[in-house]
Amino acid sequence: MRFFLFCALALAATAQPRHGVRPSRMVIKNATVVEGNGTPAQSPVDIVVENGLIAGVGRVQPQASDVVLDAKGKYVIPGMVNMHGHLHDERGGAPMDFNYVMRLWLACGITTVRDVGSPLTKTLQTREKSAKGEIAAPRLFVYPMLGRVRDAAAARRRVREVKAAGADGLKIVGAWRDTLAATAEEARALDLPIAIHIGVEEANANHAIAAGVRTIEHWYGIPDAALKEGVQNFPSNYNYMNEADRFRFAGRLWREADPKLLAGVLDRMVAAKVAWNPTLDIYEASRDLQRAQTQPQFKDYLHPVLEDFFRPNLENHGSYFVNWSSTDETFWKENYRHWFRAVRDFASRGGLVTMGDDAGYIYQMYGYGFIRNLELHQEAGFHSIKIIEQATLNGARALGQESKFGRVRAGWSADLVVVNGNPLEDFKTLYPGRGIEWTIKAGIPYSNTELMREVKAIVDNAREKK
């Protein structure tokens, strides 16, 4: 009897977190914490998690009934905010289990995703299930895609439909100046923030800023608004609809931007509080195709449907690598150098820089592409402490949620990533199977090992069927 009691107490004192099960109270002991607000790491710190929230940050003696996560020698950062995700359930028309996408995001430490275009009804249902903790998924903000509409009246109608469906915001792709202005005005009245993907078109970044968008995605519209001639120096046989043309010459756009005009565009963005979500990972194949095609995680984790979709084929968006040359790569490497500098200039002027993976295109896998962004922001010259802030709290800021999640602070949602390694030294520790041990979303711990085992099972199953 005495022996039994001793065992029970010992077990209770060392109750471990369980994959996908929200404990009533959990204490993360002896962590090294990066808060996510741009301040350096602190250690040792204990974090109390209760009812999905961070109840306290400091030094705590766990109670016998607490679940205890020993984080001695480990880093804890806020759950990351992916500001440009697509919750795909197919690629090129072939179905793909979207649990694959959600588990990869969680395994990469992503606890919030702003979805900017996916099957609307399904994604809204997933948002609710995720909010209730019924499924393993990041918290979702749903910004359905608004493609080109014929006129202002149609634009307004479409905004009202999207609002009635329950969207959190709006993603604009392709707009004329008049339809953009009408869309933005209607969206403002209905309190729907706008993420805009600006292609090479009539409305550039200056028009988007004036219309009052919340974030500019990717980049093209920004240098495009800084061209002295008002148009890039395209060859006469250029066809924008041909993706090989489009992406080849996009690689020669930044070099044509006039530095003074560009500074003006960046200043206007800062003044209007327009955040920049550059998604640096998603064009990287353009500067180094072989690197993109031979990423080590493809062996075990690349879904065969995604694999097919990535193959060069002008029918599939982003699979434009037809006769891709060293000359193209060289232009793109230079393009990236200008782009890096512009993002840094924007941030140093006070602009809000966020991060998003845009995965499911151009050899980028969900989550992995997001972590690659942290590396690329480092290459751009940002300090790793600021990069963690860009990947966490800045996303929450751009979503207007900075008092709810995105930092390790009492009262904020318990969105936390426990890393066996120092991400401030090496962002590669954040890739699945490397350093992340637990991703905690709203107090629910998810084991990296379990998540990746599930991902592998989905991939193996799909490969067998093929």
Ligand SMILES: [Zn+2]
């Ligand atoms: Zn996208």
